[in-house]
Amino acid sequence: MKFLNSKIGRLTVMSAAIASLGIMATVAKADRLADVKKAGVLHCGVVPGLPGYGFINKEGKMVGFDIDLCHAIGAAVLGDAKKIKTTKMSLPVAFNAMKAGSVDVVTHRFTWTFGRDVGTGLDFTRVMVFDGQGFMVRKKLGVTSGKQLDGATFCFSSGATTEGNVADFAAANGMKYKAVTFGSMGESQKAYNAGRCDVFTTDKFGLGARRTSMTNPSEHMILPETISNEPISPMVPHGDQVWKDIVVWTLNALIAAEEHGITSKNIDDMRDNSKNPFVQRMLGKTGKFGNKIGLGKDWAYNAIKAVGNYGEIWERNLGKDGLGMPRGKNTLHTKGGLLISPPFR
Amino acid sequence: MTGLFSFWRKGSVRSLFYQWGLVFALSFGIFFVINTAKENLERLGIKTGFGFLSDEAGFAISQSIFDYSTASSNWDAIVVTFANTIILSVIAGLFATFFGFFVAMARLSGNFLLRKSGEVYVEIFRNIPLLLQLFFWYFAALKMLPDKRQSVNFFDVAYLNIEGFMSPTPVFEAGSDAIFWSILIAFLLAITIWFWATRRQTNTGEPFPALTVGIGLIFALPLIVLWLLDFPVTWDIPKFGRFNFEGGMALQPEFVAMLFGLTLYNSAFIGEILRAGILSVDKGQREAAGSIGLSQIQTYRKIIVPQAMRLIIPPLTNQYLNLAKSTALAGAIGYADLFWAVNGAMTTQTSQTIELQAIILVSYLGISFFIATVMAIYNYYTKIPGK
């Protein structure tokens, strides 16, 4: 009786009711393109701490392959590559945040699997990196093949496809193994570096990058086996086809640009002078492709202008200006690789 | 406001109105949240339900007291990691209390250096974030432990290296059930003796060394049974395989680092709690105990500690709760606890986010509730009559 015998009491009750009604009024159908345009900023989920893909450089900026994809999509949608917000999350949180709709797109390197695509509230867009899981061991163990690792201890990070791949590989080869699973890739690498595990396993591009940063890189070797396919693709929330189309075709444009020789430097020249109808349509000189997916006619031009074509993004982050890794399967189909963009027709 | 609204002046009416208002607002809020979640899940095409618990887990767990393999179900994974959480909490709680007792003794010591060291210890470990301490200890431990091929050998039965401490495990053969029963009986006997001794002392004043006898019983009885049954136990001794020792059981560095970190961190708090409790007992009590001829140890056991307990129990309960909750940080250094399993592997492999969150919340609330209840019962039996 003592409590709330006053105006404040009534106010509490009333404000609670009003707040509930207020929240109710904001229920709206998901239209992510409109939301992003209204907010004026593209919200990307990234997982920091992976050199080459997404990490904080010395100047305090997020850089890497994943971040460049985010810039490209931001440029396509909003016309300005700087209008992005990179939300840094741990891997399971990124997964949940995507489902819950906290971010517009996750450009972190998530492997496209059946279990993640079907019934999880997520959609994968298109494969941007073809990778595969490998093993790193110390040379002094004298191991030459992954099949000799029966009884070994593996270090890897939790929540990735890594755990399942090792389990499958062990089951297929009748091997037993011990696992130490860490919350992040950094910890598992540090533990391996300290000698906690016999084997450090993750995607091969990641392994290559991380071998160079061991205390003594020459002590370690990467085994020849590739135990899995890791097609890596940005994700969007399930159930918004328009938004998914935008992301898919922006990524396609980056690859098509490389195929047609468009770079961030010659793009103006190409737009004005190229006779190739594919290029003309893609860069918005002819046709209305931009309008058809709800964007301006410069969408692909803006994306490529901002970050360059696929090859440029690769070289800047993973290739010769970054981690120095070979492109492997990640070259154009014309050069024997797996990258192919559906035609802009 | 007269006439029609005069009932409003009555306090009881208003209070009823406010209370029902709250009930209404709350149920509306809850309904609303659930409804939103339902709509969102529908939009995303996620099906709810606990069916995923029987699916194959597909990830390995580094420490399990039950049989577990990657082919086990998600439910098994939850049980195993929940057990890991409990094991860590209980052992760390015991260690922290034990160590905290020494910290309190040091802080109360007449020796200046010891007292100051105790103070420095408390200030350092209490004031640095636990997560930072865990990282530090884990990587410090890995740095100090020897390589697998230079293991420290303990009599050819146990070994210490960077993968942890490998020791033999007993393998129980037929007839070994009797050992477990004998341990149980010894425990019951010890408790009975303790009750009897307390009663006798209250009635006649004659003391009885119940603790010593009890501990003796718990060790002696199973040993006698073992001897009578001609030792139906063999040992699984670790042997060096291709990469490391196999067989036996391993105390892993992740577990040890967690234990170390939690013990040091919490013992600083527990030490302060115990110290405050002991200081709260009136000086006259100590002097009176001395004057009736009780020794220093007797004074502590019979006079100071029972009174101090009254003040110690509530903050100690809080500390145990904090300890149990902070085991959720274990995943950061690779110890396979409940939160690690659910928030790591399961979250990305299943779509049942909400169900997983519910499992986590219920588990930890259960642990907290259990600790609070046990401590409340203990408090009830140790409180001073009439106070």
Place this chain on the structure above:
Amino acid sequence: MDPVNRIFHEEQPPPVRTTGLLAWSKENLFSSWFNIVISILLFWIIYQFVAFVLSWGLINAVWFGETAQACPDSSGACWAFITSRWRLFVYGLYPNDLYWRVNVVYVLAAITIASFVWSFGKSTMRIRMTMFIGFPIAAYIFLIGGFWGLKYITPENFGGLLLTLTIATSGIFGSIPLGLILMLGRTSDLKIYSKVCTVFIEFWRGVPHIVVIVMFVALLPLFVPGGGKVDIVVRAFIAFAAFNSAYMAEVFRGGLQSIPKGQFEASRAIGLSYWKMMGYIILPQAIRNSIPALVNTCISIFKETTIVLLVGFSDFLGIIHLSLETPDWLGPPHISTSGYVFAAMIYFVFTFGMSKYSKRLENRSNVDN
């Protein structure tokens, strides 16, 4: 000679020394065999420890360098890691050309702290209240901006010490009023309010904080429409305020219980309503009594901020952690040890300061009583 004169005229042996270094050390260090052993042992340990700290942290340490190659030797600390990246640790991802805004907030924070440490005579209370309410507003204006010509900076760009301090501050400043409300609810005579608040408090106190953070950060939009529009870092702020309000409520309840019953009865007797009684008589005393415990809760909030690194935020510990994983600095383990030791020192400066402050308040209130 009579006894009195004898004392004055005959020479007596000097009394046993009770002061001076010798007597002091005899009493405090070497009073028994046990103490002698302990003292010698501790002397040795302290000597070893200090010698190690000096050689590792100062003499053999490497102070400058740009990559892990600068610190090949594990016998000394690698402070080069800190000196080459300190900007990142202090300002996080805040735009370089706007560091001045962060600096303004740091200075304001220092002034706020100072206003709580020193007293200014009569106006002390007024100054403190102004700072308590004004500081969060000023911090918001300068750090986030978006009006008055200040460019909008998303909290996503907060990082390092800035993020740690903003999370701690919002946790502290948010949980105090919420905690007061919860405490009033829990101690209320209205059964339902009391039950609801009790359940709320015990719920937050019963679950690990990292679970709450994950729920708020990742899953908020699933339950609350429009939750997706709330910045993800801001959600962490809300989470911190939410679960810490439960702890604050218990702190205030402790303060309330310390107030003698007579105070309630007397205020009722002179005809004060519930709110007047609480506002003028009970709460001022209850809050004053609970301040030492409140500062202790603030310390634990500050320490707890580190767990946001587990959801991928780059708070002070998180950004050191991330920096240790960049190709430049991934290397021998003593670099990460240096990073952790440095982090520990910074956290210690803050928490130890706060705990000294709470000690001082405790002593002062003991004198008052």
